[in-house]
Structures are given as C-alpha cells and as structure tokens.
Amino acid sequence: MSTQKHAFQAEVAQLLHLVTHSLYSNPEIFLRELISNASDACDKLRFEALANPSLYGDQPELEVRISFDKAAKTLTVTDTGIGMSEAEAIAHLGTIAKSGTKEFMSKLSGDQKADSQLIGQFGVGFYSGFIVADKITVESRRAGLPASEGVRWTSKGDGDFEVETITREARGTSVILHLREDALDFADGWRLKELINKYSDHISLPIKMEGEKWEEGKEEGQPGQMVKTGEWETVNQANALWTRPKKDITDQQFKDFYQQIAHDWEPPLAWSLNRVEGSTEYTQLLYVPSHAPMDLWDRDKKAGIKLYVKRVFIMDDAEQLIPRYLRFIKGVVDSADLPLNVSRELLQESRDVRAIRDGNTRRVLSMLEDMAKAQDTAGTAAATEAPASEGKIDVGSGDSTPAPEPTELQGDAVTDVVDKNDAPTAADAAAKFAEDNESGKYATFWREFGAVLKEGLGEDTANRERIAKLLRYASSTVDTETVSFADYKARMKEGQKAIYYITADTAAAARNSPQLELFKKKGIEVLLMTDRVDEWALSFLREFDGTPLQSVAKGAVDLGDLQDEAEKKAAEAAAETVKPLLEKLKDVLKNEAEDVRVTTRLVDSPACLVVKDAGMSMQLARMLKQAGQPVPETKPVLEINAEHPLVKKLEGMDANTPQFNDLAHVVFDQALLAEGGLPEDPAAYVRRVNALLV
Numbered sequence: 001m002s003t004q005k006h007a008f009q010a011e012v013a014q015l016l017h018l019v020t021h022s023l024y025s026n027p028e029i030f031l032r033e034l035i036s037n038a039s040d041a042c043d044k045l046r047f048e049a050l051a052n053p054s055l056y057g058d059q060p061e062l063e064v065r066i067s068f069d070k071a072a073k074t075l076t077v078t079d080t081g082i083g084m085s086e087a088e089a090i091a092h093l094g095t096i097a098k099s100g101t102k103e104f105m106s107k108l109s110g111d112q113k114a115d116s117q118l119i120g121q122f123g124v125g126f127y128s129g130f131i132v133a134d135k136i137t138v139e140s141r142r143a144g145l146p147a148s149e150g151v152r153w154t155s156k157g158d159g160d161f162e163v164e165t166i167t168r169e170a171r172g173t174s175v176i177l178h179l180r181e182d183a184l185d186f187a188d189g190w191r192l193k194e195l196i197n198k199y200s201d202h203i204s205l206p207i208k209m210e211g212e213k214w215e216e217g218k219e220e221g222q223p224g225q226m227v228k229t230g231e232w233e234t235v236n237q238a239n240a241l242w243t244r245p246k247k248d249i250t251d252q253q254f255k256d257f258y259q260q261i262a263h264d265w266e267p268p269l270a271w272s273l274n275r276v277e278g279s280t281e282y283t284q285l286l287y288v289p290s291h292a293p294m295d296l297w298d299r300d301k302k303a304g305i306k307l308y309v310k311r312v313f314i315m316d317d318a319e320q321l322i323p324r325y326l327r328f329i330k331g332v333v334d335s336a337d338l339p340l341n342v343s344r345e346l347l348q349e350s351r352d353v354r355a356i357r358d359g360n361t362r363r364v365l366s367m368l369e370d371m372a373k374a375q376d377t378a379g380t381a382a383a384t385e386a387p388a389s390e391g392k393i394d395v396g397s398g399d400s401t402p403a404p405e406p407t408e409l410q411g412d413a414v415t416d417v418v419d420k421n422d423a424p425t426a427a428d429a430a431a432k433f434a435e436d437n438e439s440g441k442y443a444t445f446w447r448e449f450g451a452v453l454k455e456g457l458g459e460d461t462a463n464r465e466r467i468a469k470l471l472r473y474a475s476s477t478v479d480t481e482t483v484s485f486a487d488y489k490a491r492m493k494e495g496q497k498a499i500y501y502i503t504a505d506t507a508a509a510a511r512n513s514p515q516l517e518l519f520k521k522k523g524i525e526v527l528l529m530t531d532r533v534d535e536w537a538l539s540f541l542r543e544f545d546g547t548p549l550q551s552v553a554k555g556a557v558d559l560g561d562l563q564d565e566a567e568k569k570a571a572e573a574a575a576e577t578v579k580p581l582l583e584k585l586k587d588v589l590k591n592e593a594e595d596v597r598v599t600t601r602l603v604d605s606p607a608c609l610v611v612k613d614a615g616m617s618m619q620l621a622r623m624l625k626q627a628g629q630p631v632p633e634t635k636p637v638l639e640i641n642a643e644h645p646l647v648k649k650l651e652g653m654d655a656n657t658p659q660f661n662d663l664a665h666v667v668f669d670q671a672l673l674a675e676g677g678l679p680e681d682p683a684a685y686v687r688r689v690n691a692l693l694v
C-alpha cells in the first residue's frame with residue numbers, strides 16, 4: 001500500500017507550533033500525556049469488551065510498556081488498548097475535535113509565557129510528544145480488526161503527516177518518539193522510572209519497563225554497562241489512587257492525579273477523598289480547581305466527573321453526578337452499585353445516582369465551607385504566631401479529614417479513607433497555615449467561581465441556606481467582595497430590620513447610585529450586587545437567617561426604626577407641601593413614570609427611579625432586552641427629593657410653560673442616567689439641557 005500524505009487541520013498546525021515553542025521549559029510532561037492516552041485507550045477497550053469480549057482476542061492483558069533504544073535514539077510507549085483504525089488515526093491525530101479549541105486559539109496572544117499558561121489549561125495531549133521528538137511514528141491496530149489492517153502514522157510535526165497500511169500482530173498502539181538531540185536524556189531507564197513514579201503512579205494499569213542489570217566489561221579494561229534482561233517489570237503501583245488508604249497518598253500525588261484528570265497545570269485549591277458506605281456505596285475524589293476554565297459560562301458545559309464502576313472506567317463528564325452550578329468541580333466517582341453497562345439515559349433515572357449526586361453536592365459545599373472558615377480564621381488570626389487549631393488549618397489545604405455530616409447523609413455514613421492517625425504535626429499545620437493565609441484560597445475560589453455558585457440559589461432548594469452562607473459581596477463600606485450575609489448581619493445598626501442591597505451593572509454605578517445617599521448618610525451598609533446573575537439568584541433568596549433582603553431600588557424606602565421621629569415628621573410635612581408639584585409632574589411625565597412621589601432616600605440628588613416592590617429591576621429589564629428576551633413594559637416610579645434646589649425651583653414654576661416641561665423631563669432623564677439607563681430620546685435630552693443652560 002502506498003503512503004498517503006495529509007495536511008493537519010489549521011488548529012493542529014497552530015497548536016504544534018505552540019507546543020514546541022512554549023513548552024520546552026517543561027519537556028517531561030509528554031510522558032504523562034502519552035501514558036494518559038494509553039490508559040484511556042485501555043479503559044475504552046475494557047468498556048467496549050463488556051458487550052463484546054471477543055475484542056480481547058488472545059491478548060487479555062491490558063498494560064502499557066515503555067522502552068527505549070539509546071542507539072536508535074527512540075522512546076516507545078506501547079499499549080494493548082483499543083487501538084486505531086486508519087480512518088481513526090487520520091481523524092484523531094490530524095484534527096482536534098474538542099470543543100473550545102477555536103476559543104482557545106483565539107485567546108493566544110503570541111506572548112510565549114502567557115500562551116504556555118493557557119495551553120496548560122487546555123491540555124496538549126498527543127502533540128506534546130513533539131516537545132522532545134523531531135519525528136513521531138504511531139503504529140496501531142484497532143481491537144477487532146485483522147492484523148493486516150494496521151496503520152502507520154508518521155509526522156515531523158510540521159504541516160503534514162503520512163499514513164500507510166501495515167501488518168501489525170498486536171492489538172493496540174505504539175507511539176515511537178524519535179528523540180531530538182537535546183532530549184536524549186529521556187532514553188534512560190532511571191530517568192523514565194522517575195517520571196513514571198512522578199506522574200503515573202496512580203494509573204490503575206500496570207506500566208512496564210524491561211529490566212536492566214549491570215554487566216561488567218567482558219575484557220580487561222573495558223567499562224561495564226547496563227544491559228536489558230528481557231524481563232518486563234511493573235514499575236508503577238498500578239492501583240487506582242482513590243482505592244489506596246489516604247495516609248499512603250502524598251499531597252503531591254493528589255495534585256499529580258488532579259493534573260492528569262483535569263489537564264491543568266495549576267494545582268487544585270482543595271480536594272477530598274471519601275468512601276461513602278450505606279445504602280449506596282461509592283468512593284468520591286473531588287477537586288476544586290484554582291482557576292475557571294474558558295467555557296465556564298457555557299451552562300451546557302460537561303461536568304468534570306469521571307464515573308467508574310468497581311474500578312472499571314465507564315464515562316467521562318458524567319453530568320448526572322454533580323449539579324450544574326458545581327460544574328467546575330473535577331474528580332472521580334467509583335460506584336460499587338451501578339451496573340457496568342450503565343448508560344447516560346440510565347443514569348438519569350437511577351436512585352443510586354441521585355444519592356451520589358446529593359453526596360457529592362454536600363461534600364463540595366463542606367469543602368467550600370472549610371475553605372471559607374480557614375480564610376476567616378486566617379484573617380482574624382493573621383497576626384498571631386501559631387494557628388488556632390490544627391484541624392481547622394489543615395482543612396484549608398484540602399487534604400484534611402472533612403467534617404462529618406451526620407444529619408445530612410440520609411443514612412449513608414461517610415467513612416473517610418484516611419487513617420485518623422494521619423493527622424498532621426503542629427509543624428505541618430503551621431506551614432500550611434502560612435501557605436493558606438498567604439494565598440487566601442476562598443478568595444481565589446470566589447473570584448473564579450463565585451458567580452457560578454450563585455446559580456445554586458435557584459437550582460438547589462435543599463442546599464439554599466448553605467449556599468447563601470458561602471456568598472460574598474462588596475458593599476458600600478467594603479471594597480472587596482468579601483462580605484458575607486453573616487458579616488453584614490453582625491454589623492447591622494440597632495433597629496435595622498433588613499439586609500439592604502442594590503443591583504447595578506458595575507461596582508462604580510452601584511456605589512454612586514443616588515439610592516444609596518440616605519444609607520451612606522446614616523452609615524447603613526448596603527451590599528453591592530454587580531454580577532449579571534445576582535438579581536435572578538436573589539429572587540430565590542427572600543431572607544437570610546430570619547432577616548429579609550431588601551433592594552434599595554425597589555418599593556418605598558422604609559428604614560423603620562432607623563429614622564427618628566423628627567425626620568419622619570419633617571418628611572410628612574414636606575410631602576404635604578410638595579403634593580401640588582407631584583400632581584403636575586405626574587401629568588407632564590405620564591408617558592414615562594408610573595407614579596411620582598416624594599422620598600427621604602435622597603440627600604444630594606434631586607430625584608431617582610425605583611421600581612415597585614415586586615417589579616423587575618430596571619437593570620435586569622435592560623439586560624433581558626439586550627439579550628432579545630421579551631420584557632414586560634413597566635414604567636418606573638420617579639421619586640423626588642423635596643429638599644433639593646431643583647425640586648424647589650420646579651415648585652415655583654408654572655406647570656404650563658415649556659420650561660417646566662423641559663426641567664421635569666431633564667430631572668427624569670438624569671435619574672435614568674444615574675441608574676445606568678439611557679434616555680428614550682437622547683437628542684431631546686441634550687436639547688432640553690442646552691435650553692436650560694443658556
């Protein structure tokens with residue numbers, strides 16, 4: 001059969017260029033990527049063979065072999081997995097099928113340092129071989145195909161690759177790297193073992209290397225050398241990480257495993273490994289990443305949970321195992337109860353799956369609570385020399401014994417895999433304390449994923465209160481997004497009956513909103529909600545811990561006991577005197593405003609717009625309109641400040657004059673502008689302002 005030449009898909013060519021130019025500083029990751037592909041290929045075969053055991057043929061073993069040839073300058077990774085047909089080799093090794101590739105490519109800046117960070121988030125897979133090789137040959141045969149239908153794929157990592165049909169006796173794939181001159185140190189048994197140990201110990205498959213022994217020189221004066229023994233030895237632990245006792249797993253191994261499953265170069269913020277026993281038995285290993293993926297905002301993004309059944313890999317991205325608002329969580333669930341042939345459809349209906357999903361949700365929420373608590377403790381104890389307690393501090397690092405959740409497990413007992421004697425020493429704890437304190441893990445989490453977590457208020461009724469406790473906002477008195485509802489409540493003024501908040505497009509707009517004037521004057525804190533999701537999410541949270549939440553831009557302002565008698569009296573008197581003006585304004589602005597009333601919420605501004613209590617905020621209405629969604633046509637209420645000179649001026653004017661009409665409209669449009677909106681007719685607004693200026 002002749003050789004056919006194929007061009008790489010444009011994105012692959014681009015990726016290849018990037019791989020070889022950005023990743024040379026960390027060349028060794030290629031081995032992790034190739035072993036991970038080999039392991040995936042074995043997982044796939046094991047899964048397909050459940051329905052068709054003949055796929056194993058006469059080779060029942062699933063394994064990975066790593067060999068090298070110093071003289072030929074090659075390094076070969078061979079697996080007995082599913083293999084590839086010719087068409088598959090062309091498709092899988094010549095194009096990138098992954099969603100998000102385009103987006104990824106568009107984010108590249110040309111700055112190698114920044115790009116290599118990005119590529120770490122994306123995962124380079126097979127192409128990382130080109131960091132150390134100037135040519136790669138892949139020989140493969142798909143399980144179930146005859147030996148004559150093997151394929152050889154070859155490329156130098158430039159614009160194209162070649163494919164030819166070969167005869168290959170063994171099922172599976174060999175990836176042969178022709179090492180670059182500067183990467184010859186990888187053709188070394190010790191070096192390879194060290195790397196396997198570092199990156200792939202937790203792979204559940206045996207990774208084998210040919211044994212070597214020292215042989216003295218045959219003749220006098222001839223140096224000795226290492227020679228191969230011909231026996232293949234397993235060099236990794238070959239049991240899945242999550243099946244090992246936690247005390248036998250180092251932090252580094254947890255992190256390495258995360259990097260393998262999440263294709264992320266950054267270490268995770270926290271993790272938790274537990275064996276859950278009871279009516280539904282499973283092991284969960286869950287990770288909180290330290291940064292958001294590029295497609296976080298895609299609500300259809302697949303979840304990052306891999307499902308195993310009794311150690312057999314079943315599927316990636318098992319979205320039934322974690323709610324959508326926690327879609328950023330990565331990890332593994334290994335169930336003891338689900339059938340091996342479980343399908344996505346079946347997952348939807350399974351009671352066991354619901355129990356696992358609930359268990360995962362609770363576990364993630366407690367990890368977040370622990371992180372938040374560790375940060376709070378760090379914040380208050382920052383100046384003290386020693387940590388307050390080991391348990392608390394260890395919690396923040398993610399590898400702690402999670403707090404038990406007795407009442408919430410509905411009969412399922414959590415047995416942590418960790419040996420309780422595995423507790424960290426005081427020195428460990430102090431070191432971790434310093435680390436956590438420095439990094440502010442919860443702050444990082446909140447910055448990256450806070451807005452997604454808010455979706456949980458609407459999605460997860462059962463855990464709404466727990467989620468509410470995890471929320472953080474900036475406020476009129478605190479610049480950073482660090483204020484929890486509980487913090488807010490603790491600082492509430494004597495007599496204050498509600499948690500006040502304002503929604504706006506930006507923090508600046510919220511902070512400078514006229515609606516805040518009275519609150520600022522009285523020193524009442526107001527939470528600033530500036531995420532798009534805030535208003536929707538808050539519609540599910542009417543109160544926190546018995547205290548109602550009240551938007552300062554909705555309904556009439558009622559500060560209740562916070563307003564003293566004299567103020568109330570003055571306001572009532574002002575309302576009385578300004579009544580005739582209100583009538584005039586209502587008439588002139590009948591097309592724009594639902595109502596015009598006098599308010600005490602303003603101090604420096606003449607007027608502001610509010611919506612009725614149950615109404616949709618103007619900000620949300622604008623957002624929906626922009627998104628092309630139908631929005632009920634509601635008019636805002638204009639509230640005026642009877643003390644303001646402009647209002648006093650209006651009071652003294654004849655309502656039938658064009659000047660009154662102009663000033664009334666200017667006051668309305670300015671209130672709209674201050675709130676982040678745009679006048680219906682901007683040109684008319686400009687004309688009116690100009691008329692008043694001359």
Ligand SMILES: Nc1ncnc2c1ncn2[C@@H]1O[C@H](COP(=O)(O)OP(=O)(O)OP(=O)(O)O)[C@@H](O)[C@H]1O
Binds near residue numbers: 082092093123127263
């Ligand atoms: N050893 C192998 N055996 C069988 N198929 C393989 C092997 N290595 C790679 N492939 C195929 O080539 C595809 C591309 O591999 P690559 O490593 O580039 O991406 P990936 O594994 O899909 O993604 P990532 O590594 O980022 O998770 C794989 O999805 C798989 O179909």
